[in-house]
Amino acid sequence: MPLTRAVPTLLACVTLAVTGCAGGTDSAGGKSTEKVVNLYNWGDYMDPTVIPAFEKEYGMHVNYDVYDSNEILETKLLAGHSTYDIVVPSAYFLEHEIKAGVYRKLDKTKLPNLGNVDPEVAAGLSAYDPGNQYAVGYMWLSTTGIGYNVAEIRARMPDAPVDSWRMFFDPSVLARFQDCGVAMLDAPINVVGAALAFLGRDPNSESVEDLADVEQLLFAARPFIRSINSAQYYGDLANGDLCLALGWSGDIVLSRDRAKEAGRSVALAFSIPREGTVSNFDVLAVPAEAAHPDNAYLFINYLLRPEVAAKNTNALMYANSVMTKSLPFLNESPRHDPAVYPPPEVRAKLVPTRAKSPQYTRLLMHMWTRFKSHG
Ligand code: N2P
Numbered sequence: 001m002p003l004t005r006a007v008p009t010l011l012a013c014v015t016l017a018v019t020g021c022a023g024g025t026d027s028a029g030g031k032s033t034e035k036v037v038n039l040y041n042w043g044d045y046m047d048p049t050v051i052p053a054f055e056k057e058y059g060m061h062v063n064y065d066v067y068d069s070n071e072i073l074e075t076k077l078l079a080g081h082s083t084y085d086i087v088v089p090s091a092y093f094l095e096h097e098i099k100a101g102v103y104r105k106l107d108k109t110k111l112p113n114l115g116n117v118d119p120e121v122a123a124g125l126s127a128y129d130p131g132n133q134y135a136v137g138y139m140w141l142s143t144t145g146i147g148y149n150v151a152e153i154r155a156r157m158p159d160a161p162v163d164s165w166r167m168f169f170d171p172s173v174l175a176r177f178q179d180c181g182v183a184m185l186d187a188p189i190n191v192v193g194a195a196l197a198f199l200g201r202d203p204n205s206e207s208v209e210d211l212a213d214v215e216q217l218l219f220a221a222r223p224f225i226r227s228i229n230s231a232q233y234y235g236d237l238a239n240g241d242l243c244l245a246l247g248w249s250g251d252i253v254l255s256r257d258r259a260k261e262a263g264r265s266v267a268l269a270f271s272i273p274r275e276g277t278v279s280n281f282d283v284l285a286v287p288a289e290a291a292h293p294d295n296a297y298l299f300i301n302y303l304l305r306p307e308v309a310a311k312n313t314n315a316l317m318y319a320n321s322v323m324t325k326s327l328p329f330l331n332e333s334p335r336h337d338p339a340v341y342p343p344p345e346v347r348a349k350l351v352p353t354r355a356k357s358p359q360y361t362r363l364l365m366h367m368w369t370r371f372k373s374h375g
Contacts, residue, residue, distance in 0.1 A: 032291045035060045037299045040076075040084040042282075043068055043231050044251065045139075047315035054302050060295060068231040069186060071365075077102040077287060084287050085296040091128040091281040092189065094135055095355035103134045104286045110297035111136065113304035118323040124281060128355065135283035136300055137321030139250070139312075142280045143272055143342070143350060144190045147234070147252035150267045152180045152243035163271045165198035168246055169217045171224070178224040180243035183233035188368040191218070193278035193353060194246060203278045203351045206360040215367050222374045240266045248280075250318035253339045257317070270339045276349035282318075313340070 035058070043066040051062045065084075067073050070093040076082050077097055089097060097103060108114055114136065121140045122132050129135045146167055153160050156176045166173050174182065185191055193203035195214040202210075226242065227233065236242040238255040245252065249270060256268035284303065286296045302308055309322035310329030317333075317340050320326055327335065334340045342350070356364070 034292065035295065036085075036292055037062045037295045038065070038083050038085045038290075038292070039063065039299070040065050040067065040073065040082070040086070041088045042066065044254075045088065045282075045316060047311045050303070050308055050311055053308075054299060057302075058298060060298070062299065068229070070189075080289065082287060082289065083291065085290040085292045086284055086286060086299060088138055088282055088284055089135075090353070091125060091135070091283055092353040092355045094283055094285060095128040096358075097285075098129060098134050102287055104288045104290060104293060105133050106136070106286065107293075107297060110294065111301050111304070113301045116304045116306060116309070116322045116325050118321065118325075121321045121323060124352070125283065127352075128281075129283075135285040136304065137281065138284045138303070139282045139316070139318040140321045140323065141249075141319040141340075141342075141350075142282065143249045143339075144185065144187075144194050144246065144277050144279075145249055145252070145270055145272045145339075147237050147245040147247045147255070147268060147270050149180070149237065149240065149243040150269050151265075152240075153177065156180065162269070163274050165194060165273045165275050167244065167273075168221055169195060169198045171220045174221055174224045177244045178226075181226045181236070181241055182224055183227045183229065183236065183242050183245040183247070184221075184225055185230045185233070185245075185247055186228045186372075187230055188364055189353060189356060190248075190278055190280070191246060192364065193351070194273075197273070197276045197278070197351070200275070203276070204354045206357060208363065211360075211363060211367060215371070218367075218371045219374055222371060228372055237268055238264070238266060240264070249339050250316050253317040253337060254315075257333065272339070272342060272346055272349070274349075276351060278353045279350040280353055 037060055039062055055062055070090050073087060073089055074093055078100060117137050121137045125137050126132050148162055161167060168174055192214050195217050196203045196205055196210060199213060233245045233247055234251040234255040237245055238259040252270040259266045259268055284300050286293055290296055304322055306322050306325040307329050309320040310326040313320045313334050314331045319340055
């Protein structure tokens with residue numbers, strides 16, 4: 001919604017500039033003094049009370065526009081002329097985007113709460129952003145795993161291997177769930193990472209042979225898959241419209257809890273497969289062309305307050321980057337949920353998704369387009 005809300009404000013200020021507008025554009029640096037932050041984020045990826053509380057405290061207006069894939073975000077950033085002040089890429093896309101020059105180096109003097117980010121998280125992020133110069137951790141852990149409707153799966157296969165990628169990559173298993181609805185993320189790097197984990201290969205492999213083997217698995221699964229998306233599947237699981245999804249931890253765990261709270265008969269579960277899986281690390285970054293960088297810093301700094309970071313984890317079921325300091329503010333459920341904070345033996349099986357080369361990405365995207373359209 002919100003980008004469209006930004007446009008009238010900007011236009012109004014340009015029109016009023018002659019007569020004096022509270023906002024307006026500083027012709028020297030292209031920086032605007034308007035009290036606006038244009039945030040471009042994943043859908044369902046911020047507690048709904050966080051933005052109004054920030055707006056009230058600072059007298060700012062936050063426009064929240066959404067996307068549902070790193071590929072969409074990257075295409076916009078590389079095309080230039082985006083109007084965003086803050087974006088939320090996954091670290092494995094950030095690395096390439098930094099090299100492409102789309103981000104502004106952070107002015108850390110404007111981010112006094114940076115010290116709240118756990119050193120372990122900042123160190124993990126520095127593998128993608130050396131020296132932590134361009135990005136701040138937002139959610140440090142999302143895993144790609146299996147979301148399922150317990151009763152529907154059990155009814156079709158009492159001994160279904162719900163903790164194994166065989167659920168998707170063994171067609172004799174997957175075929176049993178076709179009628180109750182199967183979905184997969186539209187996130188090629190994560191889906192391929194999952195398939196490589198199933199094959200016992202390196203989930204970050206860029207080998208052409210590995211990709212060919214994954215392609216075979218995906219094409220064999222395709223006839224049984226009803227939808228490929230990253231923003232609808234979790235609502236569909238909660239409504240009972242799907243019974244199995246290859247998806248992201250927080251979205252599935254949240255749907256599970258919402259269905260329970262609403263007293264629906266749908267009981268959902270999330271599992272991290274025993275073959276291992278990929279994890280993602282999502283960050284906050286300021287595009288080089290942002291018109292309101294100082295407002296962006298103010299909002300990023302606000303998100304790094306331990307109580308605010310905890311609100312986001314409580315609402316989203318993803319572990320935040322203010323890991324230790326936000327713990328006292330967490331609800332029981334994310335704090336003790338192994339899907340949100342996996343125990344050490346499960347964490348040992350998580351492989352952080354690494355940046356992919358442009359050559360490999362081209363091959364992968366070709367394969368993915370064919371996979372999606374394959375009947
Ligand atoms: C939120 C999706 C979060 C992205 N709906 C996980 N990397």
